[in-house]
Amino acid sequence: MTKLRLAIVGFGKIATTRHVPAIAASPDVELVAVVDPKAKSPDVPNFASLDALLLDGPDIDAVTLCTPPQVRSAQARLALAAGKHVMLEKPPGATVSEIAPLVAVAQAAKKTLFATWHSRCAPAVEPARKLLAERTIKSVTIIWKEDVRVWHPGQDWIFAPGGFGVFDPGINALSILTRILPRPVFVTRAELGFPANREAPIVVEMEMADATGLSIRTEFDFRQTGPQTWDIRIETDRGRLVLSGGGAKMSDGGNGVVDAMKEEYPTLYRDFVALTSKGECDVDLAPLQIVADAFLLGRRRTVEAFEF
Template sequence: MTDLRIAIVGFGKIARDQHVGAIAAVPGATLAAVASRNASLPELPHFATVEELLEKGPPIDAVSLCTPPQVRRAQAATALAAGKHVMLEKPPGTGVAELDPLIAMARDAKRTLFATWHSRYAPAVEPARAWLASRRIKSVHINWKEDVRVWHPGQAWIWEPGGLGVFDPGINALSILTRILPRPVFVTAAELDFPANCQAPIAADLKLTDIGGLAITAEFDFRQTGPQSWDIVAETDQGQMTLSRGGRIMAIDGKVVADAPDQEYRELYRRFVKLAVTGASDVDLAPLRLVADAFLLGRRNIVEPFVD
């Protein structure tokens, strides 16, 4: 089987830090081109837009869309119409309904549409899922707080409509939550803090539950300084399970039982290569639905303006 020839569309921090190295490390995947208005990679063909890439670029089989979510739907539709497989960075879009036409396009064209949730591939997530499956879960708390100036410097799009604000990292926690819990969950209440000069929240507190009434709370904050927090704690009838470092480390009653190096993006591309062999798609919208419901149900509080 020949390698899956992939073009990265949108060449910002996440593409440089994660996607390039992951593609290079995965057998069966080759980085063939870059499409970006503002950045390029030495020795690779470069184009300003996905349209120019498809018209003038080298032969490719797939695109990996790392652009801001506000423009991904149109780019994905263009790529699918050209017969390419499509990987979507998270979140897959700015709304839930806009994914349905893309799913139908991919199905009709027998091409892969892969909506990625990289945090689900953190090394301790599957051990946590397996451990919780045989326990009675009493409560779950998410503490997901980071410094936006460190992780999203100068990225104005994140504060615009569809940029998600603090839910850009927060959706990572929700992607893990919806993977490790045995039953679907839904939002019951939310408090959203919007800076006076922004269209997306800088902090959020959520209450969620499942059909059995499980108590789930989540705290998201973009204003954290010093140590960063990416933790999920589940209280069960057989002890406390803690996922920390964004799903990298799992501990039971404080004792570490799973810890491994981060290979999240390599696992994404292994999955993408495998899906593309048959043209199958993988589009789980559960985390995005929770964020959408948080906006629907959320009480909006105006806080001090944000200055990057």
């Protein structure tokens, strides 16, 4: 089988620590170029822009867009117009409505548009989904708190309009939630704390429900220091089910069921290769829609100014 020749666009932390190792571990994908105006790879040709790559670069079959969400839509349109498959880091874009036109372009060209949700590939997610399908769910609590200075050091774009703020990690929790619950969920209340000097929230409290009235309470915070918390706690008719470590571990009624490390990004690339072989798209916008509704419905309050 011929390898998928791929370029990474946006060569920041997530690209270097997650995508590059995943590509290196994949027998079906080859990294042949990097696009970034500043960061460089010592291993493949580097280009300052996607236009430059498409004009003068090596032949590629696909691109992975690891740039901030504010610019991904334009880059995806450019890549699709050039006949390339496109993988989108999460979140897939800065808005919900910009994605549907990209799907239409990809489908017309029989190219793949893959909106990835890496946390859905964590090892406890599918076991949790199967267990919950057989239970009555009474309530859900999500506690997702991390240190932005550790995970996004100096990255001011994350607090700019369209940068998502604390929803950037929080959407990982929402991607798991919308995968493991049996019914769609929607926002009923939200309170978003914006630093006095920033344009995206640093702390969010949100309540959701489903059509049966299931209570879902969510706390996101980008100011956590020390141990980081990525937990989803689910009360059921057969006891408490807890996903921790961002979906790496699952405890069922105090009994450890899953406690393993699974490489999320190699799974994404296996799925991407399979999709490109058929020219199919995989674009689930449920997590992004929840974030959009939180901004639409949520009450805004001002909190202490934030500096990296």
